[in-house]
Structures are given as C-alpha cells and as structure tokens.
Amino acid sequence: MPYSACPHLPAGTPWGAAVLPQLQSAGLMTAEQRNAGIGSVSPAVSVPEVRHAVRRFFARHLAAR
Numbered sequence: 001m002p003y004s005a006c007p008h009l010p011a012g013t014p015w016g017a018a019v020l021p022q023l024q025s026a027g028l029m030t031a032e033q034r035n036a037g038i039g040s041v042s043p044a045v046s047v048p049e050v051r052h053a054v055r056r057f058f059a060r061h062l063a064a065r
Contacts, residue, residue: 017038024034 020034020037023029024031
C-alpha cells in the first residue's frame with residue numbers, strides 16, 4: 001500500500017508516525033515509503049489546514065448554542 005493511498009494519515013502527524021511503521025511491519029509498505037510519509041509539513045500547508053479544522057470544529061459543536 002503506497003503512502004499516497006493513506007491521505008487520512010498526513011505526514012508529520014502523530015498518527016502517521018505511529019501507524020506507518022506498523023504498516024511497514026505488516027509488509028504493506030517499504031521502508032522508503034514509510035520514511036517518505038514521516039516528517040514535517042510545511043507551515044504554508046499546515047497552518048491553513050489547522051485553522052480550517054478548528055473553524056469546522058467550532059462551527060459544528062457551537063452552532064446550536
């Protein structure tokens with residue numbers, strides 16, 4: 001399974017760093033694919049993503065209040 005098939009595990013997240021080694025251990029990806037999926041994310045990408053997630057969270061959970 002190539003890392004690109006796991007868009008819900010973005011690089012640089014604790015989930016990606018925790019799950020990708022397990023996928024490699026299970027033989028579902030190579031060490032190179034694992035290493036490509038673990039790392040930092042550019043602030044130009046991560047900051048807007050986090051802002052969007054926070055806004056979506058508050059819109060969903062505070063809209064009825």
